[in-house]
Amino acid sequence: MKIVMLGAPGAGKGTQAVSIAKEYGIPHISTGDIFRANIKNHTELGMKAKEYMDKGALVPDEITIGMLLDRIAENDCKNGFVLDGFPRTIPQAESLRAALLLQDQKIDYAVDIEVPDDVIIERMGGRRVCSKCGATCHIKYNPPKQEGICDSCGGELIIRADDAPETVLERLKTYHEMTQPLIDFYKKEGVLCAVDGTKTQAEVFQQILGALN
Ligand code: AP5
Numbered sequence: 001m002k003i004v005m006l007g008a009p010g011a012g013k014g015t016q017a018v019s020i021a022k023e024y025g026i027p028h029i030s031t032g033d034i035f036r037a038n039i040k041n042h043t044e045l046g047m048k049a050k051e052y053m054d055k056g057a058l059v060p061d062e063i064t065i066g067m068l069l070d071r072i073a074e075n076d077c078k079n080g081f082v083l084d085g086f087p088r089t090i091p092q093a094e095s096l097r098a099a100l101l102l103q104d105q106k107i108d109y110a111v112d113i114e115v116p117d118d119v120i121i122e123r124m125g126g127r128r129v130c131s132k133c134g135a136t137c138h139i140k141y142n143p144p145k146q147e148g149i150c151d152s153c154g155g156e157l158i159i160r161a162d163d164a165p166e167t168v169l170e171r172l173k174t175y176h177e178m179t180q181p182l183i184d185f186y187k188k189e190g191v192l193c194a195v196d197g198t199k200t201q202a203e204v205f206q207q208i209l210g211a212l213n
Pocket of ligand 1: 007009012013014016030032035052056058084087123124137138141162197198199200201202204
């Protein structure tokens with residue numbers, strides 16, 4: 001199964017993508033996580049991506065598209081994948097469609113998690129991520145068992161660099177301008193499933209499973 005996750009920053013794409021990947025035994029591929037791993041390792045790609053991410057802007061398509069297409073060509077993607085954070089522009093979606101078409105394949109589902117901007121702003125304020133394994137939690141909606149410590153690996157929980165309030169507003173603006181048009185793109189492809197992302201994490205997951213099954 002080949003799935004793309006759509007939705008504003010903080011809508012819960014990553015949270016749900018982890019559960020979907022586990023349910024269907026397919027890899028969860030997050031372009032944001034790939035960039036953050038590169039930043040942590042001080043690679044050239046990471047340094048370039050950081051310039052854009054810190055401002056709440058998109059990393060240019062010339063960098064992002066090749067990186068993602070290389071990733072989905074790897075062996076573990078043979079039976080499908082769940083893409084989280086890609087595509088984010090129409091050229092990214094078109095490149096993905098063209099690459100899959102070459103193998104007579106296509107995206108099966110585009111899951112759009114709908115959440116209004118005011119809820120997003122509140123969610124981002126409470127998000128914490130593990131500095132070691134990258135797991136995400138929320139101080140109010142999905143709190144860790146021990147404050148400041150990751151439930152999965154015991155690493156330190158930190159605030160993501162681009163979750164500063166002014167950067168979140170910029171990311172939302174970028175989303176509405178550049179990424180929201182993908183909802184129509186996938187509607188025309190006949191693969192769009194919209195779910196109400198304001199429900200609890202478990203309820204959102206049930207809606208997604210209902211749509212995919
Ligand atoms: P990326 O890492 O993809 O960030 P994003 O899309 O902005 O999304 P987030 O990770 O912030 O949120 P999410 O929707 O995954 O929500 P989450 O599950 O964490 O990208 C970062 C940057 O990298 C971009 O700004 C860009 O610069 C660059 N980039 C990445 N991909 C790119 C591309 N393709 N092209 C160009 N540039 C690219 O949930 C948020 C919080 O809410 C968490 O705390 C969570 O616990 C909580 N939560 C989740 N669900 C619920 C719920 N139902 N109820 C209550 N709380 C919930």
